[in-house]
Amino acid sequence: MKKLINKPEDVVTEELEGLALAYPDIVKVHFEPDFIYRADAPVKGKVALISGGGSGHEPMHGGLVGVGMLHAACPGQVFTSPTPDQMLEAAKMVNSGAGVLYIVKNYTGDVMNFEMAADMARSEGIRVLNILIDDDAAVKDSLYTAGRRGVGTTVLAEKIVGAASEKGYDLKRMADLCRKVNINGRSMGMALTSCTVPAAGKPTFDLPEDEMEIGIGIHGEPGRERMKVKTADEITEMLALAIIEDPTYSRTIRELDEEKGEWVDVALEDPPFKAGDQVLAFVNGMGGTPAIELAIIYRKLHEICEKKGLKIVRNLVGSYITSLEMQGCSITLLKMDDEMIKLWDAPVKTIGMRWGM
Amino acid sequence: MPITTVDVLTCLRKMADVIHENKEYLTDLDSAIGDADHGINMDRGFQAILKKLPSVEDKDAGTILKTSGMALVSSVGGAAGPLYGTAFMQAGMAIAGKYELEAEDLLAILDAALKGVVMRGRANLNDKTMVDAITPAVNAMREGLGNGAGTVEALEQAAAAAEKGMQDTIPMLAKKGRASYLGERSIGHQDPGATSSYLLINTMAEVARANE
Numbered sequence: 180m181k182k183l184i185n186k187p188e189d190v191v192t193e194e195l196e197g198l199a200l201a202y203p204d205i206v207k208v209h210f211e212p213d214f215i216y217r218a219d220a221p222v223k224g225k226v227a228l229i230s231g232g233g234s235g236h237e238p239m240h241g242g243l244v245g246v247g248m249l250h251a252a253c254p255g256q257v258f259t260s261p262t263p264d265q266m267l268e269a270a271k272m273v274n275s276g277a278g279v280l281y282i283v284k285n286y287t288g289d290v291m292n293f294e295m296a297a298d299m300a301r302s303e304g305i306r307v308l309n310i311l312i313d314d315d316a317a318v319k320d321s322l323y324t325a326g327r328r329g330v331g332t333t334v335l336a337e338k339i340v341g342a343a344s345e346k347g348y349d350l351k352r353m354a355d356l357c358r359k360v361n362i363n364g365r366s367m368g369m370a371l372t373s374c375t376v377p378a379a380g381k382p383t384f385d386l387p388e389d390e391m392e393i394g395i396g397i398h399g400e401p402g403r404e405r406m407k408v409k410t411a412d413e414i415t416e417m418l419a420l421a422i423i424e425d426p427t428y429s430r431t432i433r434e435l436d437e438e439k440g441e442w443v444d445v446a447l448e449d450p451p452f453k454a455g456d457q458v459l460a461f462v463n464g465m466g467g468t469p470a471i472e473l474a475i476i477y478r479k480l481h482e483i484c485e486k487k488g489l490k491i492v493r494n495l496v497g498s499y500i501t502s503l504e505m506q507g508c509s510i511t512l513l514k515m516d517d518e519m520i521k522l523w524d525a526p527v528k529t530i531g532m533r534w535g536m
Numbered sequence: 537m538p539i540t541t542v543d544v545l546t547c548l549r550k551m552a553d554v555i556h557e558n559k560e561y562l563t564d565l566d567s568a569i570g571d572a573d574h575g576i577n578m579d580r581g582f583q584a585i586l587k588k589l590p591s592v593e594d595k596d597a598g599t600i601l602k603t604s605g606m607a608l609v610s611s612v613g614g615a616a617g618p619l620y621g622t623a624f625m626q627a628g629m630a631i632a633g634k635y636e637l638e639a640e641d642l643l644a645i646l647d648a649a650l651k652g653v654v655m656r657g658r659a660n661l662n663d664k665t666m667v668d669a670i671t672p673a674v675n676a677m678r679e680g681l682g683n684g685a686g687t688v689e690a691l692e693q694a695a696a697a698a699e700k701g702m703q704d705t706i707p708m709l710a711k712k713g714r715a716s717y718l719g720e721r722s723i724g725h726q727d728p729g730a731t732s733s734y735l736l737i738n739t740m741a742e743v744a745r746a747n748e
Contacts, residue, residue: 212610233613256580257615258571287713291618291656296610323709324716376572379563384574396717398571403719447745 180375191234191254196359197344198241202530205245214269215241216251221275222236224535225344226353227251229269230282230337232289233258236397238531239334239500245529245536248341258398260288266296270305276348278306282336282357284329285313293444297435308350310357311432312326312336314364317394317403326430328396332364332460332512342525348403360519362449365425367394367418368509370465371408374502389448393417397502411472417481418510423452423487434479452514459523461494461511466507467500473497476508499531539744540634544597545589547743548604552582554739565728569715574616574728581612596635601628615713616729619653619666627653639687646674646694657712664708664715664722666729672697673737688748691741702726702734
């Protein structure tokens with residue numbers, strides 16, 4: 180597989196160096212441990228919003244660091260969770276004293292690394308809360324799996340909760356907001372091709388020329404179902420209906436109980452979508468899919484939402500949470516209320532998303 | 537003949553070699569039911585351990601293992617980092633201050649490692665994870681020592697049990713980790729975490745045998 184890289188083991192480092200050079204007014208980069216943070220951090224009086232995950236999903240998360248969104252992002256090796264020391268040092272760098280909220284995508288590795296990081300940060304006197312994003316409707320239940328993966332809603336949460344920080348929300352209110360965004364968002368993705376992790380040198384899975392994978396995650400891992408490629412409209416229908424017709428989703432996740440100082444089980448429930456709901460429609464490219472195709476997907480999604488009585492009040496179309504050069508797309512629908520709409524509209528200035536300033 | 541800190545260091549170095557030799561194999565296993573990076577990550581982790589060893593060569597075995605665990609946590613990432621890191625750190629705490637290890641200490645190491653993994657990852661038996669290799673190993677070692685086996689023999693019994701546990705993951709349906717998203721497609725593939733656990737336990741047995 181041809182790639183525009185130098186040595187595979189230097190990919191993440193060189194990427195970070197490039198970003199720091201290209202956007203010195205937006206971000207700074209810290210190495211060993213690696214993290215990318217707002218050029219104006221720490222921001223006095225504001226809760227610091229931090230996320231992170233494997234590299235290979237750009238612009239998420241490093242490209243979403245800046246005013247109105249993340250205060251710091253911790254990049255792991257490609258498709259590999261970052262390590263606790265990264266999240267700890269990032270917290271120390273951007274904490275203004277108002278505490279830190281970690282947005283954690285629900286993958287086994289991310290969850291454990293961020294839990295260890297939260298424990299470490301707290302033992303150093305930093306107030307931390309972790310909120311999980313687990314919005315992937317492709318995963319049917321959590322009794323026999325590691326739970327729904329954190330995918331598209333993550334980007335939306337980072338924007339909405341980032342704006343809340345800017346508005347002066349305190350840590351608990353931000354955590355509650357983030358939890359609300361998570362339970363109101365659902366996503367589903369598909370792939371036309373696999374992707375190639377630089378260090379591995381070959382595609383993560385073999386997908387025949389005439390087949391597609393439905394229900395993929397974002398790490399090049401195989402999905403739930405493989406079938407012959409269908410038209411864009413048929414694919415959009417499969418993804419959208421899987422989201423719209425998904426019933427109430429109940430599960431238990433772990434959150435930090437600040438008072439008790441320990442991790443406790445929390446029961447969460449995602450309500451199903453219903454006619455009359457206001458939604459944000461997010462059509463996301465997996466990295467290798469051209470914009471022309473994303474617009475075709477959006478066209479059909481708009482029609483389906485209309486048919487189902489969902490009112491699209493905001494949208495996002497582009498490649499925001501990717502899997503290297505994978506061709507494919509994901510759809511996210513997020514039920515919006517007035518608070519979320521206002522926060523979505525608030526100004527933002529990051530490498531990957533910028534409006535209002 | 538007790539195991540000394542020199543043997544512990546030798547074992548860690550041999551583990552690094554074994555992981556390195558099996559890097560592609562582990563990554564291939566992880567391609568089938570994961571995200572194709574287990575071998576790469578574990579190799580990076582053990583190379584990080586190697587870099588730390590000179591600074592703890594004169595320390596007790598507990599410190600050596602704890603330091604190794606911390607090196608893994610900060611270099612491996614993914615799920616393997618916290619799990620193996622916690623395993624090594626808990627193992628180190630179980631033998632804190634010791635420069636010589638008897639059979640019971642080795643059992644304590646494996647037992648603490650397993651408890652750490654279960655505490656951190658909350659996997660049960662038959663979830664198709666490293667727990668499915670380490671649990672039989674701990675049981676076999678405990679049983680072996682109880683039946684009067686020597687250190688080396690008991691470790692070899694543990695390694696054999698780990699190997700069987702690793703193979704037993706093949707028909708299992710994954711209920712934890714990335715493999716669990718595949719549902720029934722995870723059946724028929726050997727778990728990468730169980731495989732690396734077996735390799736590490738087997739190395740312990742081989743080093744003990746070579747040391748006799």
